[in-house]
Amino acid sequence: MNFASDNWAGAHPEIAAALAREAGGFAAAYGDSELDKTVEQAFNQLFEREVAVYFVATGTAANALALAAVNRPGGVSFCHREAHMIEDECGAPEFFTHGARLAPVDGDDGKIDVNMLDAEIARFPPDFVHAGQPMAISITQATEIGTVYTQSEIKSIAAISQRHGLPLHMDGARFANALVALNLSPAEMTWKAGVDIVSFGATKNGCWCAEAVVFTRPELATNFPFIRKRAAQLFSKTRFIACQFDAYLNDDLWLDLAKQANAMAERLRQGIKQSKFARLAWATQSNEVFCFISKTTEQHLKQQGVLFHSWNLPRDKQGIEHQDEILVRLVASFATEQREVDRFVQLLD
């Protein structure tokens, strides 16, 4: 029973098969193969417009280079206080932007509060050289704590970004999980709602390694080929990424995988709701479930071989009564099986 993280799963059999199929023969390197072009077209269709798509090695690279593409000297980017960029990327966004700052914005349920965002941006008046200058806004979809921005919430943030002339970035490490939760199209969840750049993650949802930066406004990507190459993120045998995306997007595999992960999370939620040994910490919609358990229960579960991580209580939840329990995160993935979920729920009985 492994609920540690969706990146503990391996690759879906279709992905592995694609890698095997593509292994033979010769093809142009550095993004120039036929398959690379095919996948670029697939992204255009997916987003229902011409986009600029660039493969990179990691989700951290996607986020950091997306910001690098819109970098300004003394720049300040605004993201939620618990964003992956701030908490888990070892300063990569700051490094690739030569020291641009990430300004944490608070907000309930892991989502940026629009009023707080406005107030935070107001701390950097135009031309006040001492404070630095606003540069970008970034939201995480699904968020780090398993919640999902509605399209209308995205539009509210986009309205602020447009008012200040700031590009809006979406960290989509769990893009597919949010998408199927909202039942929106990629276009609806991104550029139709005002998102300019997407870190499009597929690794957590069944690929070995498939991350891309997608510019829904390709004019923002003018220098990106040089930014990516200088960042040592241009693979030579790009086919090995392209064939993963090819299989991933083919025949809605990616949506099916995300639905499976979300459904397993939902089953976890149902089970926890019934249990007297665990309490849901807050409502989630995607493939992550957060709950409180006692230290005794924690020990019991670990002894039974259940894997999961404990989690820090988010700032906006710090009023929650939790009676010496610990907060834990349970992540479902495409590879999570129903019987594993059911065994886990049984253990909570």
Added chain:
Amino acid sequence: MNFASDNWAGAHPEIAAALAREAGGFAAAYGDSELDKTVEQAFNQLFEREVAVYFVATGTAANALALAAVNRPGGVSFCHREAHMIEDECGAPEFFTHGARLAPVDGDDGKIDVNMLDAEIARFPPDFVHAGQPMAISITQATEIGTVYTQSEIKSIAAISQRHGLPLHMDGARFANALVALNLSPAEMTWKAGVDIVSFGATKNGCWCAEAVVFTRPELATNFPFIRKRAAQLFSKTRFIACQFDAYLNDDLWLDLAKQANAMAERLRQGIKQSKFARLAWATQSNEVFCFISKTTEQHLKQQGVLFHSWNLPRDKQGIEHQDEILVRLVASFATEQREVDRFVQLLD
């Protein structure tokens, strides 16, 4: 007939099979899986000592982060004028070292000339703050023009690096090809000859994507985990790299693949030597062959579907008489078949 580059080949079937085999099940992410540990041990055995090994996404990343690990403010690294670092990495080494400089050193046959190296280092007297300070020496093995440093040549350069207290780095994008050409062990070609850090490349020799920075003096790697993570080069599903290296190093597969590539290059050399439509430009020992052909021959070959790149005449070869011919590079890889080589040689008849 594809001699464009060894990175136009895909992956060896054993590598693809390993990826498929490993796809199932769960394993710890970010380098903590059992297989990650197994491969680390394999590197220790390979190098006959404890080394520190870190997977990264690209050869450029390996080179740039190796320098970052030994970075000094105002630092200057010395490498051959035609080094990949200088010619083909879009400034990544400079970027990851915050502007440290690559000082080109000349030398025949793509190899650093020891006297010129000494003279170049002498331009940076200790404590002369205006010029900057020496930081590292880097050699490429096999070189960009297909030649190979002998162990004794490496030792001569290492003697200089030790005299000046500079770490010696080896760009081993074609490490295996050089190794089998010299018939040395990895230990003999590296730390026993004075090499401190190796960019250990496997991508060009049959993997999809498998590059590692190997510190033969692990104490140089103290900060490297943070350097790599901040550089967005820490994969989450590290198993997908580990399983490639596992298969690659298993049962001498890697040496067999390099031998095949080198043998095909040797067969090309023999064929060209016999031809009156092509002349070997210089002696090479690894899997790259450089020759002069006329523009007519070039056109003829291209019409027959032969793929290859033209090449700039290296500085030390600029006295070579080449009668309006062009210089071309032919690269053999693990995937190059004898009948393709023979067809090519026939075309030259």
Added chain:
Amino acid sequence: MNFASDNWAGAHPEIAAALAREAGGFAAAYGDSELDKTVEQAFNQLFEREVAVYFVATGTAANALALAAVNRPGGVSFCHREAHMIEDECGAPEFFTHGARLAPVDGDDGKIDVNMLDAEIARFPPDFVHAGQPMAISITQATEIGTVYTQSEIKSIAAISQRHGLPLHMDGARFANALVALNLSPAEMTWKAGVDIVSFGATKNGCWCAEAVVFTRPELATNFPFIRKRAAQLFSKTRFIACQFDAYLNDDLWLDLAKQANAMAERLRQGIKQSKFARLAWATQSNEVFCFISKTTEQHLKQQGVLFHSWNLPRDKQGIEHQDEILVRLVASFATEQREVDRFVQLLD
């Protein structure tokens, strides 16, 4: 009546005279003149030990390069939320450290709270590569809101820095004002209390431009000459800085100037305490006074030609009742005259 900032004052006559005296003749450039050496000796005496002292152009440079000297990849430095580094340096500390982060720590009266500092550092467990690694602690003396750390408070912070192996930096843009307020020696306020690096500012206290980074542990400065030169902060005619410091430190001029500034601030405080049109916002000890006034009073003062800046209410003061008043900062300097203070106080009557 100018209370806008101590950097609105010019230079003390002794400083101007020194510049004129030194103008003639020739002297070695780039820090090698006799006078440069003399001033270095003066710093050794001042700090009662051998220190390493480096002139730089601005206080921001002193702070940013001090951090650069102790930089680590993925590094995190801890300073008070209202620190100049965070609020007013346009990201220079992040820039010069290639993206190291400034983690804001809260605390009353503009001073780091020791427990909060401990808790903040604990968020970065050793070897947890995702979060980054602690790198330095920085305190501001006098603080941005005019308060002063006692020697015992400094020692408490130093105890934490030592426990975590972190260097302790002091932003001494108003070093002299704090020193005379505490009646300590430079040694007592710095290395005897555990401070390793000082941004030693003299500009705000009567020089045109005289800032230095002082390493009380010179071994931390090994690479600093290169760090400074690469940062374009090595003046050629260093005499022009040296002669300012020479005059500044001579015959306790610097202490006299700071005492004058502090005394004028004290006189302001006394006047405000008596006034019914202004209320002291909090106790200050150095040359800055913060008070609440009504918008009517603000307008009245401005009409009478008083210059001052309004100020954001610090986070720990946000509970203060201030009845639609605004918070303003009044800064006294060496050049502030008693009659100006008295005229200001009269206006408040």
Added chain:
Amino acid sequence: MNFASDNWAGAHPEIAAALAREAGGFAAAYGDSELDKTVEQAFNQLFEREVAVYFVATGTAANALALAAVNRPGGVSFCHREAHMIEDECGAPEFFTHGARLAPVDGDDGKIDVNMLDAEIARFPPDFVHAGQPMAISITQATEIGTVYTQSEIKSIAAISQRHGLPLHMDGARFANALVALNLSPAEMTWKAGVDIVSFGATKNGCWCAEAVVFTRPELATNFPFIRKRAAQLFSKTRFIACQFDAYLNDDLWLDLAKQANAMAERLRQGIKQSKFARLAWATQSNEVFCFISKTTEQHLKQQGVLFHSWNLPRDKQGIEHQDEILVRLVASFATEQREVDRFVQLLD
């Protein structure tokens, strides 16, 4: 007899007087004082058009930040092989541009050869991501070896920069010396010849510390206020720079000082031409003279108290026969007196 460097001289009495005059009173900091505005206007008049002018601390800062203003990822700037940027700035240009490279271009007499420049730029084809992309061209006026580009030579280089869409920068550390040598106006030597950005140096010509970046195309400076502040190069008491420039530009003082320096250099040249103990190495036009002397003569001169530096033979001069002599550089400045020159010439008799 001090011919070591023009930065060994102090400040002209007019400059020192200006600093003393300006010392009193209060004025807005950070570039907002009346005097700052006055000097900005003076630059507009000087250049006969609206320019954007920014004070910085050093000539290295001016050069490095000028490049930072036109930075591109993977960028390559072209300058003469012996340029100060390459030889004497400890990697500052690379640092401030996050690793952009300086590509050395050869050329006789310390000046970029137009054909070689063209050939060097051609090595970076547009969109060839591996090599990087051209970013700027920089010339030094007067050059490091005392020669001066004619207006027509500048125009030839500007034609190339325009063809490639590259801004043209002029390192004017000795701007005035070149200007009076050519008898041109600032406009003629810069934007009328195609120069877009000037490092306008006054320190070497009689100021204590007065360097500025002048954008003759102000639209290139959009982000420069943030670039400068983030670089820790925004002085607080900017009056202390402004008053130096004010005095410097007033009543043609700057031209008079440069004429004096050049005249003293000319007198040196005349003397050396007559001597049998020294030979002019090449023709110079500004305030630097290069000549060959024997080691015996060197010792003799040093014993008599003459100060000067030896110099490396430039690459294009390496065919010069110099019979075991050493090459030395003699620099005249505004402070060089005729009797000192005459004493030196006598010593050569």
